[in-house]
Amino acid sequence: MPVISTIVLAQGPDWIQFDVEAFVSQFWSNTIDGLAYGSIYALVAMGYTMVYGVLQLINFAHSEVFIVGAYAVFFVLSALGFGPSAPNLSVAALVGDLVLAMLVAMLVSGLVAVALERVAYRPLRRRNAPRLAFLITAIGASFAIQYALFAWRGANPEPAVIMFRPKPVFEIFGATIDSQQLVIFGAAIVLMIITDMFVNRTRLGRGLRAVAQDPDTATLMGVNKERVIVLTFLIGGILAGAAALFYVMKVPAGVQFNGGFILGIKAFAAAVLGGIGNIRGALLGGLLLGVIGNYGQTLLGNAQWTDVVAFVVLVGILMIRPTGILGESLGRARV
Amino acid sequence: MPLLELNDVCAHYGRIQALDGITLTVEEGEVVTLIGANGAGKTTTMRVISGIRPVSSGKLLFDGDDIKSLRADLRVVRGISQSPEGRGVFPGMTVLENLDMGAYTRKDRKSLGADLDRVFSLFPRLAERRTQAGGTLSGGEQQMLAIGRALMAKPRLLLLDEPSMGLAPQFIAQIFRIITEINEQGTTVLLVEQNAQQALSRADRAYVIETGRIVKAGTGAELLADPAIKEAYLGVA
Numbered sequence: 001m002p003v004i005s006t007i008v009l010a011q012g013p014d015w016i017q018f019d020v021e022a023f024v025s026q027f028w029s030n031t032i033d034g035l036a037y038g039s040i041y042a043l044v045a046m047g048y049t050m051v052y053g054v055l056q057l058i059n060f061a062h063s064e065v066f067i068v069g070a071y072a073v074f075f076v077l078s079a080l081g082f083g084p085s086a087p088n089l090s091v092a093a094l095v096g097d098l099v100l101a102m103l104v105a106m107l108v109s110g111l112v113a114v115a116l117e118r119v120a121y122r123p124l125r126r127r128n129a130p131r132l133a134f135l136i137t138a139i140g141a142s143f144a145i146q147y148a149l150f151a152w153r154g155a156n157p158e159p160a161v162i163m164f165r166p167k168p169v170f171e172i173f174g175a176t177i178d179s180q181q182l183v184i185f186g187a188a189i190v191l192m193i194i195t196d197m198f199v200n201r202t203r204l205g206r207g208l209r210a211v212a213q214d215p216d217t218a219t220l221m222g223v224n225k226e227r228v229i230v231l232t233f234l235i236g237g238i239l240a241g242a243a244a245l246f247y248v249m250k251v252p253a254g255v256q257f258n259g260g261f262i263l264g265i266k267a268f269a270a271a272v273l274g275g276i277g278n279i280r281g282a283l284l285g286g287l288l289l290g291v292i293g294n295y296g297q298t299l300l301g302n303a304q305w306t307d308v309v310a311f312v313v314l315v316g317i318l319m320i321r322p323t324g325i326l327g328e329s330l331g332r333a334r335v
Numbered sequence: 336m337p338l339l340e341l342n343d344v345c346a347h348y349g350r351i352q353a354l355d356g357i358t359l360t361v362e363e364g365e366v367v368t369l370i371g372a373n374g375a376g377k378t379t380t381m382r383v384i385s386g387i388r389p390v391s392s393g394k395l396l397f398d399g400d401d402i403k404s405l406r407a408d409l410r411v412v413r414g415i416s417q418s419p420e421g422r423g424v425f426p427g428m429t430v431l432e433n434l435d436m437g438a439y440t441r442k443d444r445k446s447l448g449a450d451l452d453r454v455f456s457l458f459p460r461l462a463e464r465r466t467q468a469g470g471t472l473s474g475g476e477q478q479m480l481a482i483g484r485a486l487m488a489k490p491r492l493l494l495l496d497e498p499s500m501g502l503a504p505q506f507i508a509q510i511f512r513i514i515t516e517i518n519e520q521g522t523t524v525l526l527v528e529q530n531a532q533q534a535l536s537r538a539d540r541a542y543v544i545e546t547g548r549i550v551k552a553g554t555g556a557e558l559l560a561d562p563a564i565k566e567a568y569l570g571v572a
Contacts, residue, residue, distance in 0.1 A: 156528035210436055217423030222411030
């Protein structure tokens with residue numbers, strides 16, 4: 001089979017080459033790992049997409065809501081005795097610790113998101129500020145939180161906290177699925193389904209969709225718009241907190257003051273890719289971005305290519321479908 | 336005591352004065368209509384009553400209580416329900432979900448079924464389309480949905496903002512017939528209309544609004560017979 005092992009562009013630059021063999025042989029393991037990464041993007045993307053759906057605001061500080069959750073995970077696990085080597089715990093004790101860390105991170109991120117709304121965005125809304133003011137405020141809030149973390153914890157990443165050594169669970173198409181990938185993917189899907197059901201099936205969720213579709217008419221129905229806005233930030237924050245646990249699981253030494261930045265941008269890109277304002281779109285976009293990044297990295301033989309490929313694909317898809325793959329759904333009228 | 340009373344109500348959009356001292360009353364059980372040209376302040380009056388726009392000065396009483404500073408969503412709980420200008424149907428929700436939004440503040444969820452039946456008997460068309468997305472309905476159907484949705488709140492006062500706007504003549508006649516029917520079932524109605532002929536012939540009393548001020552008031556029949564009204568609003572020279 002390996003007739004074409006490496007294609008080098010005939011007269012192309014030597015810094016770009018395609019390793020088709022690796023791409024083919026690692027296709028399934030890349031897919032599986034990409035889905036695990038993508039689940040993290042998807043969870044964070046939910047926060048961007050819901051806030052956008054309700055307020056047409058790109059909450060750039062959402063990446064910091066996420067990284068604050070990662071700090072919470074770090075502190076909880078450190079206090080529980082986790083460190084640079086995997087702990088020797090029974091499965092039940094381990095699950096208990098991780099669930100505790102996740103709940104604390106959800107709470108912390110949720111509160112930070114709500115506080116952010118109160119302090120940064122609500123005063124602007126009261127004054128009917130133009131959209132640009134919100135955008136600049138969002139960017140400002142993002143930097144403010146980032147550098148507050150920097151002032152508190154310094155520039156270096158926190159020491160790694162290893163939760164467990166991934167063990168192979170089963171094989172699919174010759175690729176191994178390990179326990180870590182399974183936990184991340186499974187938990188993320190469950191959280192997304194719960195959120196989707198909340199938004200589509202409950203009265204409060206219906207109120208949220210009503211505000212997204214037509215805020216004034218929603219008010220005429222008796223929906224308290226301010227309460228819906230707080231709820232939206234809270235849900236986004238909670239999901240970002242959950243994502244933080246999985247992020248630390250996958251990148252144990254990734255807790256750093258600016259660690260949310262790139263991930264936040266990718267999650268935002270995932271939201272746009274799936275169709276901003278669309279909850280299922282955030283899931284689809286996140287998973288796609290995770291998988292495509294992995295493919296690109298293997299095909300081009302270097303981890304630096306992950307984001308290049310992911311974003312080139314993003315641009316390409318948006319050219320064909322400017323409203324994202326699934327289009328906007330929480331939000332705007334399509335009459 | 337009137338169900339609704341506006342006394343010298345003013346409202347502004349920024350520095351532009353939209354309402355310049357509106358005074359009107361609606362008694363329990365009446366159909367009252369507010370007619371006037373485009374930009375006269377009809378919709379602003381409605382929005383001030385439902386609380387989407389703030390009152391800058393004057394008195395706004397509902398059932399004897401000052402509701403000027405009551406939040407809009409709580410006015411729905413008090414019994415004011417509005418079918419807004421342009422209908423405001425939620426495009427991404429089904430007909431049933433839209434109707435359920437109308438009942439958003441209701442605590443007596445168990446009796447919703449009966450109200451749903453009532454809306455479907457007033458508008459059989461909606462029953463046929465109950466699982467269809469609001470955005471895919473025709474203009475007339477959306478208007479029916481907006482009125483039906485407002486009824487789902489079981490309002491004491493129903494505000495209808497231009498229900499005939501953009502509708503085909505057979506729909507207009509039907510909508511006005513149903514407004515009378517709703518009123519006969521016991522709901523007080525405040526109706527804003529450009530279709531003065533139909534509105535005046537259905538209304539117990541009527542007000543004429545010009546540049547944010549009430550310039551004339553009377554029974555529907557009186558205004559219908561008024562030569563100045565005929566000339567300005569009924570297209571009769």
